[in-house]
Amino acid sequence: MKLKNKNFLFLSPLLIAFFSVITYWIGYNQHKKNNDVFNKWKTLDKNIGLKKISDYEKLLYILSTIEEKYVDSVSTKNLLELSIKNILKDLDPHSQYMPYETSKASTEILDGHFGGIGIRFMIIRDSLVVINAIKGGPSYRAGIKKRDRIIEVNGKNIASVGLQNADVLKLLKGEITSNVSLTIFSPKTNTKKKIKIKRGIIPLNSISASLLLNPKIGYIKLSNFSNNSEIEIIEAIESLKKNGMEKLILDLRFNGGGYLHAAQGVANQFLDKNQLIVYTEGVNSKKREFYANEDGVFKDGELVVLVNSLSASASEIVCGALQDHKRAQIMGRRTFGKGLVQEPITLSDKSEFRITTSRYYTPSGKCIQKPYGKNVNYDDDIYQRMDNGELTTNVFLKDSTKSKQYGEGGIIPDIFIPIDTSTSTISFNEFLYTPTLRDFCFDYYEKNQEQDQGVFDNIMNFNKNFFVNDKMVQNLLLNTETIKMENLIESEIEELKWRIKGEIASYYFNENSKYLIYSTEDLDISTAIKYISNTK
Known part of the structure; x- marks a missing residue:
């Protein structure tokens, strides 16, 4: 037996x-x-x-x-x-099956919209806090304000221990034109009210930030490649050009990709008509070539593209095209190395599987897919890059005979920017991504509504006149066990100060404000600014 x-x-x-x-x-x-x-x-x-x-x-x-x-x-x-x-x-590592709920969430992000009420929110100490209502959206029209708390949805109390983002989204999202009943608490008036909102089409922007870093240098952070990305980037570029932009930094760090046609549309904006962007080919898939179908809206201005180890797929298509055509300087660290194309197939129960049908190649014929298969620890590759020194030392010099030992695949940047490992411990870096810093900054924002209008009337005055002192850092660290003020080195204290300042700015103004604050402190961005400022 x-x-x-x-x-x-x-x-x-x-x-x-x-x-x-x-x-x-x-x-x-x-x-x-x-x-x-x-x-x-x-x-x-x-x-x-x-x-x-x-x-x-x-x-x-x-x-x-x-x-x-x-x-x-x-x-x-x-x-x-x-x-x-x-x-x-x-x-292979990228063919996958997704149940309906997972597939739906993924598709919503890349389709660029969903049915909802139109708010940006955070969960702070088990309360759903409205950061802002999207202008013109259902919540905006219903009178929901920044700092309001949503405490009930369809009669269900949600102000409870353990409230998660996924729980909130499940309750607030739904079919377009369907109704949802909310109970709102306003801390400004200390009152509660019940309202009914008809869900609408809520856009999911692929651009996280678009702003001028100085009178001539623009900055655009693209978070994914969705159906809306081409339109969004055209509008962002045109707006920045009207305000004086002559040079651009395109930030694709942490951008894991998206639709191939969106990558084509974005790359097109920096190229001449009929320039090859990418081609795909597989054993059972004929060769397909994708070209710029018109002159781009920023085909001549100075361009820098920032990348890191988590820039993947569609991001690599854009980088590969711009690098091969010598249209941009790619700066940062070697990209992820995803060069496989998946075809989504929807099944009768609305679940979906995505099967790899071809590989994509840059205009020069390079496939940037990193190795996979037996005896290859695919998921640990990013950690291995740290261990072997690739993220701190430029191991991909053109005359180097040893670069293969560090790994294959990905787009190798034209200008390498190392990460700084000398000033931050693992516990410090982990702390930066906990809710503690975010909650502390929002508390400051809520408690300091009546600030000097000379400081808080616009982001430029705020950036110039608002300072974070040691006492604020000490208060931030009072209730954390992982790091203590006395154990921090000076550079870590300074990083906490500019991160606090940027986070607070995002609540008073918008997400663009955070990136404006970060631009002078973020090593990748500041290096790009220095480089592009010295080009003609």
């Missing part, structure tokens, strides 16, 4: 996984007893065995036997989804 069980455990994952994809395609479900194909194999003579039937038929027989004889009850749905995930994962 033990030997039999061992053989079963060894064989079943692969066989069931393969079977699951096939049966999913033909609509296999819990009512299998009504399925003629399934019933055929239920009547197999067990003494004959399986020697004259196909592999597909073997799999049907195995699954039917498992469900009839396995010691515990088996969930076909769970077994199915796990099996599909494992099959696709075994093909």
